[in-house]
Amino acid sequence: MTQLAGKVALVTGGSRGIGAAIARHLAAQGADVALTYRSGAQEAKSVVAEIESLGRRALAIQADSADAAQVRAAVDRSAAEFGRLDVLVNNAGIFPAKPFEEFTVEEIDNALHIHARAAFVAAQAAVAHMSEGGRIISIGSNLSERAIFDGLALYNLSKSALNGFTKALARELGPRGITVNLVQPGPTDTEMNPAGGGHASVQLGFNALGRFGSAEDIATAVTYLAGPGGRSISGATLTVDGGTNA
Template sequence: MTRMTGKKALVTGGSRGIGAAIALRLAQEGADVAITYERARDKAEAVVGQIRALGRKAVALQADNADPAAVKAAVDTAAKELGGLDILVNNAGIWHYGEVGSWDLKEIDAILSVNVRAVIVASQAAAAHLPDGGRIITTGSCLAERVTEPGVALYAMSKAALIGFTKGLARDLGQRGITVNVVHPGSTDTDMNPAAGEQADEQRARMAIPRFGKPEDIAGLVAYLASEEARFVTGAGFTIDGGVNS
């Protein structure tokens, strides 16, 4: 697979789970890839090693997505280290669980800072580097479209905000042929939400296909959106959740 030979990509939150799978898939298709991580340097370096083993250039950048200056610096550094930037994947995010009476302002600010503001800051920074025909792809959540349980209102709100941002940014950048899309995963087998976890059976019961997705499933959809084949796809959301929202 060489659909992305010569392309340069940045995947935020690329040290594990869905982010790592996306970074590896883009590299498998020919792209040089930078990833960001917050604390898991060892995991980030392992992903970078796998990418380099494919013959691609790779770099791991430490960045706390709650810090807008760090987010912008990571985008600018990725473009410098890779020699340009063609693809931004806004994947970094945090989970929140708790019903309305339990929230405090610190929790609300944390969700907004990482899941919403960081996406805006990274996209704004990337837009200055992306050539005509570039790509911005953001990881949302199937909960952005349909909330299936109590306790996830803050998280669902943060991911729903990305739908409006994606549609608006697609309009702003459309004249340059830059596409902007959001992918909404459902339950995916990662260390944050393992298929053998305590809540896994309850999650499977809501699916049309009663199994967890694999990170590689999400990565395949992102790779399509990053490819030339998706040049006419923009301002769109793609739900990949085993039929939870069907």
């Protein structure tokens, strides 16, 4: 019997990269999985097909994480379609990187909305459907604790908010039996940050293992926290970065 049998999960930004890997891993452990996407309809359809091939139910919902109303609606629809909600993974993200003087107020707001406000709003909506044993897991970044190259001011500002949010929400939801944790990927080979990309050599220069991780590495960590093994872990930050921040 798989460890998440009978559970329902929602993964935001689940059509590609780390989000898609998380959705697949949760399904492989028995969960029915809803995922959101902003524009990658075909990619989302492919992930849904993969999940269904495992014998699980799947649902793709178009929702822009910069829009609070769409975030709430996606959570509520997931719970309504599947009859419950046990796991929320706040994964949707962007990577704004340039000199901090060049960012517009609109770009600042967009990053904060996608990384911080969306996680807050999604959690608000999710707890209305969660019972004891619920899990809220956000995907942050190891860079929020160590800026290893220039241009990260906005990205780090918006991702760092998840650290404080995770601890405060874990304290508040603990009495309800709901855990709240943060997973911080480091150099991970994805479309957003390819192992052969322009910043790869800088990242590898700090990496103790000397290699990029995979999206599956992050998904494995999330799946552990979502399962029985994570029942006593809350308010924690799990950094999966090959020792980059060591």
